[in-house]
Amino acid sequence: MxxxxxxxxxxxxxxxxxxxxxxTEQRIPLTEALGRVSFEDVRSPVDLPLFRNSQMDGYAVDSRSVTKTPVTLEVSTIIAAGPTESAVLVPGSAAKIMTGAPIPEGADTIVPVEDTTIPSAGSVTIERGRGAGEFVREQGSDVRVGTVLVEAGRVLEPRHISVLAAVGFAEVDVRSxxxxxxxxxxxxxxxxxxxxxxxxxxxxxxxxxxxxxxxxxxxxxxxxxxxxxxxxxxxxxxxxxxxxxxxxxxxxxxxxxxxxxxxxxxxxxxxxxxxxxxxxxxxxxxxxxxxxxxxxxxxxxxxxxxxxxxxxxxxxxxxGLPPILPSTATLHESVVSPPGRRQLLRGRLCDDGRVQLVAGPGSHLVAALAWADVLIDIDSETTELAAGSDVEVWPL
Amino acid sequence: MxxxxxxxxxxxxxxxxxxxxxxTEQRIPLTEALGRVSFEDVRSPVDLPLFRNSQMDGYAVDSRSVTKTPVTLEVSTIIAAGPTESAVLVPGSAAKIMTGAPIPEGADTIVPVEDTTIPSAGSVTIERGRGAGEFVREQGSDVRVGTVLVEAGRVLEPRHISVLAAVGFAEVDVRSxxxxxxxxxxxxxxxxxxxxxxxxxxxxxxxxxxxxxxxxxxxxxxxxxxxxxxxxxxxxxxxxxxxxxxxxxxxxxxxxxxxxxxxxxxxxxxxxxxxxxxxxxxxxxxxxxxxxxxxxxxxxxxxxxxxxxxxxxxxxxxxGLPPILPSTATLHESVVSPPGRRQLLRGRLCDDGRVQLVAGPGSHLVAALAWADVLIDIDSETTELAAGSDVEVWPL
Structure with a gap:
């Protein structure tokens, strides 16, 4: 050479x-995946929500029971969030329900607790009715099983970690x-x-x-x-x-x-x-x-x-990271450069988009390198550039 | 509340x-300091270069010996980079010297090896002379002892690590x-x-x-x-x-x-x-x-x-990191928002600077959050915004 x-x-x-x-791929805990790069498309192994659930604290009812309000209904059960047996709503009653809890079969709407009063223990008065589907989160309405959640080659940010955790992944395959x-x-x-x-x-x-x-x-x-x-x-x-x-x-x-x-x-x-x-x-x-x-x-x-x-x-x-490419900046001062050699000068970008030299061409100027945030790229044919010229700069 | x-x-x-x-400050090894934030101004404990040294492989001479060229000089010593006794140049001779090696007392210029020939063992012919100071790196010409190398509050990048290592720090005080x-x-x-x-x-x-x-x-x-x-x-x-x-x-x-x-x-x-x-x-x-x-x-x-x-x-x-502030983007489509509540919709910035909704307002849409890169901020007075309106967006 x-x-x-x-x-x-x-x-x-x-x-x-x-x-x-x-x-190759490397399987790592999701807790260590921040900033790593997904190896392949990651598909959801489940529906999200995993089951039909309530968007509000309130009462699960058949919407036909609350077309005329106010109406008082018997509270036939209380459904908390958490592991539970599949419930069926007693026809004509209301089920008290917490946010995120599974909606019982037979109910098709949620009346928020704010729109109710308690006339006596064991019953509830619905002050404002709701139509079918209101405050109901249908199974799979967020994600269907098989949907691509994170594409191959993504730098994993908190938002990606979040969705992978929500569908149950404890680990993820990243690019080695x-x-x-x-x-x-x-x-x-x-x-x-x-x-x-x-x-x-x-x-x-x-x-x-x-x-x-x-x-x-x-x-x-x-x-x-x-x-x-x-x-x-x-x-x-x-x-x-x-x-x-x-x-x-x-x-x-x-x-x-x-x-x-x-x-x-x-x-x-x-x-x-x-x-x-x-x-x-x-x-x-x-x-x-x-x-x-x-x-x-x-x-x-x-x-x-x-x-x-x-x-x-x-x-x-x-x-798996994107390249760092040069951009164009305007020279703050004139520059001379030896012929026949591409020169890379240390420079600092100013707020006005211009670039300033931080030191001469001496290759020993380490301190200047610390103050510089770009390399100013002067091609080998150029021997002189006036202040105000456009130059390519490489981020450091 | x-x-x-x-x-x-x-x-x-x-x-x-x-x-x-x-x-408080935390003292950590420099090898672990990438991305941490400097606690206080870091000053150089030494001059840089630490000693007067050669910028080239070549011959250290008294510039007055090479005013007329070609001239043949005796090679009185060889000075390699590395630990060495302080040398003194035999008057009228040349000292062969390597890049980075200390320049002997009595020499004030370096003739690069490219500008020399060897007529016989023990001597060198200088084909082109050099003036005093050429290819000489003076002690402290890069950094003087006491100079601030890295200011307080800097997120440490490789270039900062570099200069701290060059002046001999093995550890650095960072913000806890x-x-x-x-x-x-x-x-x-x-x-x-x-x-x-x-x-x-x-x-x-x-x-x-x-x-x-x-x-x-x-x-x-x-x-x-x-x-x-x-x-x-x-x-x-x-x-x-x-x-x-x-x-x-x-x-x-x-x-x-x-x-x-x-x-x-x-x-x-x-x-x-x-x-x-x-x-x-x-x-x-x-x-x-x-x-x-x-x-x-x-x-x-x-x-x-x-x-x-x-x-x-x-x-x-x-x-010690800078805040992430909202910027302005143009709505790709119209948006409705409930009165009396500030709404934060998930959006995705397009290449043309417009922002698209990635899902409805439902707070359970985790998948949408993974696809979104901003939150669209709709104030509590606004109930409707036409496509093309400017909105504030928070990077996610």
Whole structure:
């Protein structure tokens, strides 16, 4: 792989990761399903309501008994919500009934308690009659057995959880999440919380890629760090491939003397080279023992830009989530860009729809990345853009 | 509490839940911080870069040695990234240097490896010179110690996690989540997965409220179900109040003979009555042993509508999340509404910005709620709206 365009590399990555899109189902408790993606159409196993029931607290009667009001009827029974024997209304009487309770056979309307008075114990006076069907919830009037309640591919929100619970599901089949391992490299990296000696920096790529991957719907199965020792790196890769469907590495891909990722994976068939973009130029990709490995440069900003340009939407698609697409914004200030390279600048959207640069093109500006909410995408032919120009921006 | 307006009840709930807004901080590992809310401004404990380092693989030189090119220099040392002694450049020589490695004292520019050739072992020919400061990342050029990296109240995204990791934080102080318990009531309720007998229905309110609460940033500390036995309900409440700052109940608040929530909490100072809205009219609120209890009606749709109208934004505010506010949409069809009651109809937004009704006003239509993505808010004075009218809609 010599210097290629962003589009060419993205297409190659797409091919390498094609298998990631084929997902299996995973059965999980409904209580853990929020934010997961339904694997297939979910049909109702029951009618909803499950039985004909009362929409009000009141009296179940035959509507013909209450055509003339006021009328006083005997209260022949009381029907509470809850498990009950099927009841039959004594002809000409009223059954006191609670909201949600099954309506007795022979009754076809509910008179709300508000429209009644009690003349004496055991009877009720109906002040206002009701027609057949009023306040009656017919069996299946909400959902018929077999109706599709949640379509395949839906990101499950509370409202979907709600209907699945209402028809009695305790579990649901969701799309399995793509399992991704992250391997960072670099002799200069140390753990957060440690004291630094000269030449050391904190390892932020592992936790950053993990956060991005989770936000893209992936399951992060491992976050490991390797030294620049090829043997150690190989061990870490071997460990990662046991559980991962995709491995993402950071560092060790550029033109230095100690480029462990390139040195180990190059001879194993990996393609390493330069993509005409800034930041994030050096890139690699390998099919390692059947597992795809994407190799990003080690600089923290380059790593994130690489993830967004080459991996994010593939991971999201595998997870069943919609792609994050660029939108158009107006440049707040003028921009210069080197010729022959697609440039991805950190920007911040203002309330007026314009986008501001938050820092220069330096790939080490991590703080700027935290303040940025978009990447401003300047194509490789463009060397200068005036303030007020339209640009494409990628949400971060 | 007799019949009150939605606004009046909402104001009363707001007062009852005022204490929920006072949050403490919680220190959590950075790896678990995605989606949490920063408790206070987070300042950098270090400069970033932590030390002056090279932006390229190449040669560190004194720019005065390379004013005329080509020029061949002795390679006096090799500096890799990683822990190292502070180096000093032998005057007039070049130090081979890797990206990210500390620049030796006496060097002020980096010549990229692409601009060099090797005439013989131990020396390098510089084909193109560089000015002072080129490809040099100065200490603190990204972040100065003390700079605010993440402001208080930010929902932490991958980009925030990234910068916090880069400056060495292993943990972060986030806003504690409001702890909420859910108690559902109703003798007719059975667990999902069970076989129903006549009169029984599946308990969906617990799982639904839990999903909504989690989506609002709350920690759901318990989801319990009580029978209609007052003693049992009291036990469940006593248990819930041990861990919760807010208890939400469903069911047992209307006008039937067995209204366990009203029967138990009413005598303890609870206010129970009717709100002029549909669905969701019967409502209650109690300060129970110092813990606020919101009591929603038991019908699944009424429960959800109650949560959205009275609790969602209060919980979100306590969690540090922005409120979900209504927007305006155009009615796809005409709507009639009973006078004197604010009505909340289930609707679905179309791509053209219009909103369609997905079902009638019946509060038992759970399936419709799953298909709906908004509640259409019709005020209590309005009895009819023509197709094409503007209405307020609440995202679900």
């Amino acid at each position: 010599s210097a290629v365009s962003v589009e060419e590399h993205a297409a190659a990555v797409e091919t390498l990761l094609a298998a990631l899109g084929t997902r 999440r793509p399992r991704v391992a992250v391997v960072t490299t670099g002799a200069e990296l140390v753990d957060a919380g440690s004291t630094l000696t000269p030449g050391q920096i904190y390892d932020s790529n592992g936790i950053t890629l993990a956060a991005h991957l989770r936000a893209s719907g992936a399951e992060v199965v491992a976050v490991a760090r390797s030294s620049d020792d090829p043997k150690r790196f190989r061990e870490v890769l071997d460990e990662a491939r046991r559980s991962a469907e995709l491995i993402i590495t950071s560092g060790g891909v550029s033109m230095g003397d100690f480029e462990v990722v390139k040195d180990v994976l190059g001879p194993l068939g990996g393609a390493f080279g330069s993509v005409r973009m800034q930041p994030g130029g050096p890139q690699g990709m390998t099919l390692f023992d059947g597992i795809p490995v994407l190799s990003f440069p080690g600089n923290p900003v380059s790593t994130v830009v690489s993830y967004i340009m080459f991996a994010r939407n593939i991971v999201r698609r595998a997870a | 007799s019949a009150v307006s939605v606004e009046e009840h909402a104001a009363a709930v707001e007062t009852l839940l005022a204490a929920l807004g006072t949050r 989540r409001p702890r909420v318990a859910v108690v559902t009531t109703g003798a007719e309720l059975v667990d999902a997965g069970s076989t129903l007998t006549p009169g029984q229905i599946y308990d969906s309110n617990g799982i639904t409220l839990a999903a909504h609460l989690r989506a609002s940033g709350a920690e759901v500390v318990a989801v319990a179900r009580s029978s209609d036995d007052p003693k049992r309900f009291r036990e469940v409440l006593d248990e819930a109040r041990r861990s919760a700052e807010l208890i939400i109940t469903s069911g047992g608040v209307s006008m039937g003979d067995f209204e366990v929530v009203k029967d138990v909490l009413g005598p303890l100072g609870g206010a129970f009555g009717s709100v002029r809205m549909q669905p969701g009219g019967p409502q209650g609120m109690t300060l129970f042993d110092g813990i606020p209890v919101l009591s929603f009606p038991g019908n699944p749709v009424s429960t959800v509508v109650s949560y959205i109208m009275f609790a969602r934004n209060i919980v979100r505010r306590a969690a």
